[in-house]
Amino acid sequence: MVIDYKLTYPSGTATAVLINGFHTPQGDRLARKQVRALGKYFTFSFLWGFFQWFFTSGDDCGFTQFPTFGLKARDQKFYFDFSMTYVGAGMICPHLVNLSILFGAVISWGLMWPLIHNHKGDWYTADDKSMHGLQGYKVFVSIALILGDGLYNFVKIFYITVTNIYSQGKKRSQRELPVVTGDGNEAPVDAAVPYDEQRRNEMFMKDGIPLWVAAAGYVALAAISIGVIPQIFRPMKWYFVLVAYIVAPVLAFCNAYGSGLTDWSLASTYGKLAIFIFGAWAGKEDGGVIVGLAACGVMMSIVSTASDLMQDFKTGYLTLSSPRSMFVSQVIGTAMGCIIAPCTFWLFYKAFNLGDQNGEYPAPYALIFRNMAILGVEGFGALPKHCLTLCYCFFAGAIVINLIRDRVPKKVSQYIPLPMAMAIPFYLGGYFAIDMCVGTAIVFVWQKINRKDADVMVPAVASGLICGDGIWTLPASFLALAKVNPPICMKFLSRSMNTKVDAFISKG
Secondary structure (H helix, E strand, O other): OOOOOOOOOHHHHHHHHHHHHHOOHHHHHHHHHHHHHHHHHHHHHHHHHHHHHOOEOOOOOOHHHOOOOOHHHHHOOOOOOOOHHHHHHHHHOOHHHHHHHHHHHHHHHHHHHHHHHOOEOOOEOOOOOOOOOHHHHHHHHHHHHHHHHHHHHHHHHHHHHHHHHHHHHHHHHHHOOOEEOOOOOEEOHHHHOOHHHHHHHHHHHHOOOOHHHHHHHHHHHHHHHHHHHHHHOOOOOHHHHHHHHHHHHHHHHHHHHHHHHHOOOOHHHHHHHHHHHHHHHHOHHHOHHHHHHHHHHHHHHHHHHHHHHHHHHHHHHHOOOOHHHHHHHHHHHHHHHHHHHHHHHHHHHHHOOOOOOOOOOOOHHHHHHHHHHHHHHHOHHHOOOOHHHHHHHHHHHHHHHHHHHHHOOHHHHOOOOOHHHHHHHHHHOOHHHHHHHHHHHHHHHHHHHHHHHHHHHHHHHHHHHHHHHHHHHHHHHHHHHOOOOOOOEOOOOOHHHHHHHHHHHHHO
8 A cells, every 4th residue: 555556644644754854953953842842831731730620629610610601601511611632632623623613512502402402391301311302312413413424434435445446456557568668678667766765665665564474463363352352241242253353354454545545544434334233233132232332342443453554654664664663563552552541441430420421521422332332223213202303414414515515616615614523512512612712713823923833833732732631630530539639619600599509608
């Protein structure tokens, strides 16, 4: 894919350009400037997280519940929660992504959910937090948007992949014909290949990974998975795992090729397909929900690893790095992740209320993927009234929006929202959209003042904000495990509620 098909792998290429740029006098000065900015904003974000902790001694306390646009707007999830992680993410994400998320929040929490709530008792009778109540609309409409967008991009990239493979095959067959020079002798096929490319090809192939190593490693991992996964997830029979490992290489190749063309990994889409296929295969009575989710995990880990590894190989190809060394480093990192990731999850699970919609870590995709599995096993009977109609509309709407985006000129399509980004706040709310739009506003103003400086420094500043806030969660987790509680609860009440609280306190 890297040498024969010359796929671009945009992210890997951009990383290589950045690394190569560091190895110049100008790049060295730039790197020092970026490191200083990263350290400064990392420190600020960490200390800001530490400062906020003092005001979070109870539920709904602290700056994360600040009613920026009023209490009524806060009840509909519209407020700025002072999260440096989301501000940093907004600085990194394109403006269109951030504005699409905000647009989705306005449509859902600003219009749809209040209108549907007015039909409580007619459309649904369950509690708003039940999957048979308002919560069901939030989850399944967002799933419809995600599936519509994912299906469209799957078909699109699959078509691009097949047509490119076909055209590349024709070009290769034509290149195999000998080229005759003026003196009548046959010129070598690679005579027109630039020297730099020949050098990269030579370096890349010299330390290549033998095919038998890749095949043996995959078979060994499959054997381990077939033996271990059914012991962890009892409904996941060994033949489910075997089938997943047989099908996965084909899908992994498609994903790696498509990622090389478009920089878009569809691993989550393949995972969703596995949820429906394996969940329906197992059936409701035999733990189809667990089977679907477990198969999704297996499929996504294989398919996403293929595209990620090819991005890294492209970076190594352009920086003259040894692919064998890169692969060994990946293996070491994966082995470390097998230990670090479960420990990190255990730490968060013990210290925080994971999955709480109103908590600090709502884990939205956990609920979305679980309900996809339920939908695949139980069918549409699990949905509240008119929910299926709304799902059809938003599923079709996602496809239509993508079709329009691909048909109109780029100067027009850059203003059309992305359905996948719109779907995220349908369940979560608009608070993180506000944060990300603050980040995008900072970048927009910065680019207007000094675009060259902004293009260079924004990634460093954003990374510092994200890392500082993220690292603070570790000491916060240890404090929670040690039962060390913050001393202050900062809560925001309406004037009437504050009067009632003061009266109650005075009576006491």
